[in-house]
Amino acid sequence: MEPSKIFRQRQNDARNIEAIADEYKTKIKHDLWLVDGLQKDAIQNSWDARMDKKHATGWECGFSLMRIGNQEILCISDSGTTGLNGTEFSTEDEMTEILNRNDEGEDLAYFLNSNWSAKKSEEGGSRGRGKTLFLRSSQDRKIYFDSFRSSDKTYLFGELYLDKDKQVKFTPYYGIEGEEKIKIITEGELTPLTQPGTRVFITNPDASIKQSITNGTILSFISYSSWERIKKYQAKVFIQFYGEKKYAILPYWYENEVKDVLNEKEYGPEIIKEKTQYKTKRLVLRYAPNADIPETIKGIAIQRNGMTIERILADELVPHEEGMSNIYGWLEMECKPLEEEMKLDCEGPEHFNFNWTIRPAKYLRDYIRLKIKDFAKEFKIMSSEQAERNKVQKLAEEKALKSLAPLFKKIGLFGHHKGYKNRNKSKRKKDEPLRLSTKDIEFPREPRRINYDEKINNVYVIPINDLEKDILVRVHMFMVSKKDGRSIEIAEREIFLHPGIGEKIGTDSIIVSKNVFEKGEYSIRANMRSLQDTNLRLPDGTLIEKGTKLYERVNLKFYVETDPPEHGPFDFHPKAGENKDYLFDWDSDEDGGYIIYYNSNHPKIKPLIKPHSGEVDPLSNFLTEQGALLAFQIRLTELIADRENETDKEFQEVIKSKDLTAIWPIFLKKYSEFLWDLNS
DSSP states (O other), rough: OOOOOOOOOOOOOOHHHHHHHHHHHHEEESSTTTHHHHHHHHHHHHTBBBBTTTOOTOOEEEEEEEEEEEEEEEEEEEESSSOSSSSSOHHHHHHHHHHHHTOOOOOOHHHHHHHHHHHOSSSOOOOOTTTTTHHHHBEEEEEEEEEETTTTEEEEEEEEEETTTEEEEEEEEHHHHHHHHHHHHHHTTTTOSSSSSOOOOOEEEHHHHHHHHHSSHHHHHHHHHHHHHHHHHHOEEEETTTTTTEEEOGGGGGGGOOOTTEEEEOSOOOOOOSOOOOEEEEEEEOTTTSSOOOOOTTTTEEEETTEOOOOOOOOHTTOOOTTTGGGGEEEEEOOIIIHIIIIIIIIOTSSSOTTTSSSSSSHHHHHHHHHHHHHHHTTTTTTTTTHHHHHHHHHHHHHEEEEEEEEHHHHOOOTSSSOOOOOOGSSSSSOOOOOEEEEBOSSSSSOOOOOOEEEEEEEEEEEEEEESOOEEEEEEEEETTTTOEEEEEEEEEEEEEEEEEEOOEEEEEOOOOOOOSSSEEEEEEEEEEEEESSSOOOOOOBBOTTTOOEEEEEEEEEEEEEOOOOSSSSEEEEEOOOOTSSSSSEEEOTTTEEEEEEEESTTGGGGGBBTTTTTTTHHHHHHHHHHHHHHHHHHHHHHHHEEEEOHHHHHHHHHHHGGGGHHHHHHEEEEEEEHHHHOO
């Protein structure tokens, strides 16, 4: 009897690529998962290959969008690294023998084969899956690569692709053969590397990758996953598109001093569990109640080997306690045994999550929970000083508007849903040079009652830059419930805002469903913040630095399963500032009324806000009195823009006379009359 033949299992590599990509998509949970996964794996592989392990001197990694001939290419390159060292092989048997030995330093063989790796346990990635994203990122499922190897000072070029038979295939070319091959493939546009390092050329990159490079979104992913390397080692990671080069910077939230942080404390080094050797290097907790913390920052970042693996939300660790969502921070681990075991036993193969149900991850989660409780107790966060301040301000604002209602009626100043008409554009303040437009948002009807299962369409903002320079900004769009202050995220994006009109940020539509929206009033809000230091200034003279709020005047109200109430011509909104010349400011809103901003940090206003006292009259009285003057100013502005309106003869006479000296006496007269009536 003849011996049975042994066949090697054939794999459908096309499906394997998609299966691995789906795992990344599941773990990353946002629409740019491919971009985020690609940058994280590419940088991690490069970081592990750096020559200077202690200081990372000379290390650099970048993502360049280029065109070679008529083909678009994404080039991922690094320098200050070892290159793809390892034994040269020319047959499949030789390669298999190398893989089975599982020796360190065989970077070439492991790079070319999925699910193989011989990295040291303290290095970032040891599953060998990340390289699959290179192929997934190419719409052709094809990449080229080249490397100058530090071990033998030789050049290497190669191609790796998914063939028609659904098998991934590759060919390496060594030395002179490789040098000739890159010249042929790139039609002489690229020359071989002459210093240690590696380049990966992704052909016809996915559209999301191209867009994230041209608008700078990929830089935010780089910054938020590699911030520790940037902070400690001044690590250089760049993007480049058709000649323009930009480096990832340390996110504002991880600066040593952040002005939006109210309380901060550092813990450690500490043993996280009695009778174990699991030890942290440090845990830093920060409380920032007025900072509009980005979703990408919220929670505690768990760091390993200079990279953020996952963030644990404080309000999930300590649920049902006020203020937890305003706590963020980070945790660094001692390498042995805690970091090593967290990586080997608990970390997901995509490097985006941990399994928190097994040890030592469970011990670490319990430790963080206890520290957050201690932190919140020490700084009285659970009693929420800021929440009490907000409550006092809200009640004072409502009382002031009620007191002002007779004046609004007397001078003919009306709000939306009562005598509303489109105002002449000349009545609006001049556009801010950096702003957000909401002109395309469509509600089912006017007034803005929305019934269940109806849609709000074109729910996006359009950032606009009237300056002459690019600026790195964060745009945040969300909804807020008036009933409980609950926030519903719409979109958050960090982009390089080029001069002119930027891309839409938001979503095509939102369905108002019962399981998300209770009955009542909501508002769509958005703001824009600078993420870089500049020499530019806002119209009020504020220098644009990291963290500067550039625009926050988006506030579109709508009403779920209820009719909109009639309301006055303006709303009060607190807006803290440090400028001495800013006490009040006002601007027209999208509802046909006005927003009156008051500086809650001003020495005249701050003492009037008395949390825990229940006293709202001091602030309410001040807002009422100042609101009257602002009402006269707004009404005068309206009349100037509408000369045919004869509702106020005294104002009309001043307008016709063009005598500026007559304005203030009329203001004082009308102001005195209002205060007389109010106080009597």
